[in-house]
Amino acid sequence: MQDLLAVEELRVAYGSAEAPLEAVRGVTLALAAGECVGVVGESASGKTQLCLATMGLLGRGARVSGRVRFAGEDLVGMPLRRLNQLRGARLAMVFQDPQTALTPHLRIGTQMAEVLVVHRGAGWSAARAAALAMLGRVGIEDPGWCLERYPHELSGGMRQRVLIGACLLSEPQLLVADEPTTALDVTVQAQVLELLARMRRESGMAILLVSHDLAVVAGLADRIAVMYAGRIVELAATARLLSGPRHPYSAALLQCVPDIRGPIPVRLPTLPGQPPAIGERAGGCPFAPRCERREARCLVETPPLTADDEGGAHACHRPLPARAGRP
Amino acid sequence: MSTLRFLIARLSSAVPTLLCIVTITFFLIRFAPGGPFDQEQALPADVAANLNAAYGLDRPIVDQYLRYLHGLLHGDFGPSFRYRDFTVTELIDQGLPVSFTLGGIALLIAVIAGVGVGTLAAVGRGGMADRTVLGLAVLGVAVPSFVLLPALGLLFGVELHWLPVAGWNPGRVDDMVLPVVTLALPPLAYIARLQRGSMSEALQSPYVRTAFAKGLPLRTVVLRHALRPALIPVVSYLAPAGAMVMTGSLVVETIAGLPGIGRYLVQGALNRDYTLVLGMVIVYSTLLIALGLVADLLIAALDPRVSLEA
Numbered sequence A: 001m002q003d004l005l006a007v008e009e010l011r012v013a014y015g016s017a018e019a020p021l022e023a024v025r026g027v028t029l030a031l032a033a034g035e036c037v038g039v040v041g042e043s044a045s046g047k048t049q050l051c052l053a054t055m056g057l058l059g060r061g062a063r064v065s066g067r068v069r070f071a072g073e074d075l076v077g078m079p080l081r082r083l084n085q086l087r088g089a090r091l092a093m094v095f096q097d098p099q100t101a102l103t104p105h106l107r108i109g110t111q112m113a114e115v116l117v118v119h120r121g122a123g124w125s126a127a128r129a130a131a132l133a134m135l136g137r138v139g140i141e142d143p144g145w146c147l148e149r150y151p152h153e154l155s156g157g158m159r160q161r162v163l164i165g166a167c168l169l170s171e172p173q174l175l176v177a178d179e180p181t182t183a184l185d186v187t188v189q190a191q192v193l194e195l196l197a198r199m200r201r202e203s204g205m206a207i208l209l210v211s212h213d214l215a216v217v218a219g220l221a222d223r224i225a226v227m228y229a230g231r232i233v234e235l236a237a238t239a240r241l242l243s244g245p246r247h248p249y250s251a252a253l254l255q256c257v258p259d260i261r262g263p264i265p266v267r268l269p270t271l272p273g274q275p276p277a278i279g280e281r282a283g284g285c286p287f288a289p290r291c292e293r294r295e296a297r298c299l300v301e302t303p304p305l306t307a308d309d310e311g312g313a314h315a316c317h318r319p320l321p322a323r324a325g326r327p
Numbered sequence B: 001m002s003t004l005r006f007l008i009a010r011l012s013s014a015v016p017t018l019l020c021i022v023t024i025t026f027f028l029i030r031f032a033p034g035g036p037f038d039q040e041q042a043l044p045a046d047v048a049a050n051l052n053a054a055y056g057l058d059r060p061i062v063d064q065y066l067r068y069l070h071g072l073l074h075g076d077f078g079p080s081f082r083y084r085d086f087t088v089t090e091l092i093d094q095g096l097p098v099s100f101t102l103g104g105i106a107l108l109i110a111v112i113a114g115v116g117v118g119t120l121a122a123v124g125r126g127g128m129a130d131r132t133v134l135g136l137a138v139l140g141v142a143v144p145s146f147v148l149l150p151a152l153g154l155l156f157g158v159e160l161h162w163l164p165v166a167g168w169n170p171g172r173v174d175d176m177v178l179p180v181v182t183l184a185l186p187p188l189a190y191i192a193r194l195q196r197g198s199m200s201e202a203l204q205s206p207y208v209r210t211a212f213a214k215g216l217p218l219r220t221v222v223l224r225h226a227l228r229p230a231l232i233p234v235v236s237y238l239a240p241a242g243a244m245v246m247t248g249s250l251v252v253e254t255i256a257g258l259p260g261i262g263r264y265l266v267q268g269a270l271n272r273d274y275t276l277v278l279g280m281v282i283v284y285s286t287l288l289i290a291l292g293l294v295a296d297l298l299i300a301a302l303d304p305r306v307s308l309e310a
């Protein structure tokens, strides 16, 4: 079966050609139709750049190489005209901060309806009627009221629902969600994740769900990719990753997630140290300075992403043993 | 606050502002040396005394001030001291339409062209339009109107014979072209630069990224999503731009020999034509206050988050 989204050897660099700052350093990742893949990593791990590349939204300063195939078509270097036919229609994106992601001077109805007007050639009134129905589907209590509001009159959770609704209007095959819950408070986070799960069940779309928080991704994703310093360091089915991470970084991330069934920890363990800054990534394993399993060759040889026998892959010279459970 | 209540509040607060301006101007110009009847040869003492008495200048200054205010309340700006047969009201009535037309058109051109060019420059950063804006900005800021108008006159009037160099025939459009262009250019340059900056910023904003993510064509993104927020700095600049045009008109009307009110302010000040200067100051202040008010109304219309507050 052909993948819906196939990212191949994607590289995104900024800065000059002599001293490039590579934000994404060779990412390969595929999504089947209807699948949900989670991407987890700290800030500056390249996950947002990956999302933007998937939408053809990288700024002028970005130099992109590799391929981002969507339904067989490469988005890298695609003419804007064709790109605009795809995004908003067949692939859509939800952003981190619903506070700023809506245009302040346009009514909610306009911002939702315009998607159908531009992609389906719908009339404004028909498009607004569809927006009204969608607001109900995404759990807005009074859709008619909401349609006429300006963004600043809504709460953060409502705005994120509106944005998700705007994305779903055109029934996309792929939804890219970059930290869709980070800016929201905890109860609303759960509601928005629930909404995404329900919308996925109803529409059968694929989701690329990106978060710094493994717990956010774990509930929804079929597979999880862990990113570190611009690379995927581990890729595995969600259950496998949670029960037996192979890469030391994945294991460390898991330790930072509180277990809701257990007693409330006094202090959540946090991962000591900082990921390397974009400019100072030398050879060797980028995680080495923070890694407890580091050995001599970790400092000189960058571990390649290698497939394991459980259908996953990891990039580590001394991976944790398979099925080790939580370390 | 409703728009009407805002308007009433602002208009009533304009009255004390104007009163302050009138008071300060009244006393300032009185303390300047010389008087309206000074000539190269001193007037005989009795003639001067008669003149002063006729115009009330022999009274105590506070008394004069109160009499002037009393006149103002009845729409009377007083007689001109130099244009002997005219009242200041008559002079303004004759000149204001000319100045208002020239300045209004110039301001309109400056805003529309400035916003247009600035937007194009921001969208096509580094391209043709962008370089034009930068060139224009340098030209508009560096070349004063007393150089620009003669230079344009030399080129389009003397060399090419396309347009008259100076003069004024009511209703003749080509008389207006060079003065209007000269008046419009400095604020146009400034507005273009403002718009370029604010539009570039708007195009970087998260909501514009959302709009691009929706697959909207560039034109729709710029016009529907980015333009209104980008206009706010330009609208805030409306009153200063108006002041720029007014200052320009002092020079341009004098050089081009236009019968507007611009020349009265300078001449009035030089001649110690007290009432004329005061009249001009009142006219200009009122226009600036009105422009500021229009700007506030426009900003509230542009941004639903802004509520009108006096």
Ligand code: SF4
Binding pocket: A247, A248, A249, A285, A286, A287, A288, A289, A291, A292, A293, A294, A295, A298, A303, A315, A316, A317, A318, A319
């Ligand atoms: S390669 Fe070495 S340093 Fe890097 S994660 Fe594996 S053990 Fe740690």
